[in-house]
Amino acid sequence: MDKDLQRCDAYCIHEDIVSTARDNMLHEDMVMELSELFKVLGDGTRINILRALAINEMCVCDIAALLCMSQSAISHQLRTLKNARLVKFRRDGKNIYYSLDDEHVEHMFNQGIEHIKHR
Amino acid sequence: MDKDLQRCDAYCIHEDIVSTARDNMLHEDMVMELSELFKVLGDGTRINILRALAINEMCVCDIAALLCMSQSAISHQLRTLKNARLVKFRRDGKNIYYSLDDEHVEHMFNQGIEHIKHR
DNA sequence: TGAACACATGAGCAAGTATTCATATGAATG
């Protein structure tokens, strides 16, 4: 089961360091989920949406007005954010109000901003 | 200068909420830099590289061996990470050793992992 | 019930991206 120590053909200089690194790697699934999460955050439109929702819940056409984008474009992006469990929504009559569904995203933004400011 | 209150044509329901959100938006440049940072983190190969470098500095062929990928592919990814100021390097003879150049990335990973675990 | 409104969704396209392949650079070694 844990015998995934299959050597790949790549030439390696420091066996011990590579071996230690291998033992500390994240599980494949976690890496995939992490990269998908970051991929979702890696888009200006979605960042703007999340930042806006951090202040207030909003319906789709409000977000579209805020960002000067089409309703369809916003709707597609909200779908992506919904799939990533970053936003939730509630229906009220004809409108659907979106809001944040995560307490970690803001921390991630802040860390990102720190990284950028620090050059 | 700050008169970028140009109304876009999109129909908007809640003027006050949109207006408040607009006042609290991140600056355009910051959104771009943030999205570029997250984009860099949004790739499994680069996540694996960063995680490995968090344990030890490593030369290119070691990373290639660890991840069972070509030297060229790793080199291209390291370039991306270097441009994002996430890794630094030093030369020692024929080898070039890469290491982390940021203290925030690990926090971002941890926040990401928390988000994922929390469903 | 049917028109109007808010939103979702599928197809299509232009732009971006991760890898491979071939080749270039740069340091050590004989």
Place this chain on the structure above:
DNA sequence: CATTCATATGAATACTTGCTCATGTGTTCA
């Protein structure tokens, strides 16, 4: 100085993605 080794880089390609356009779904209201 020529060869070898470690790494970088440019071009090409398969794949992904964000938007638009057209249309579908679900709710309200007359």
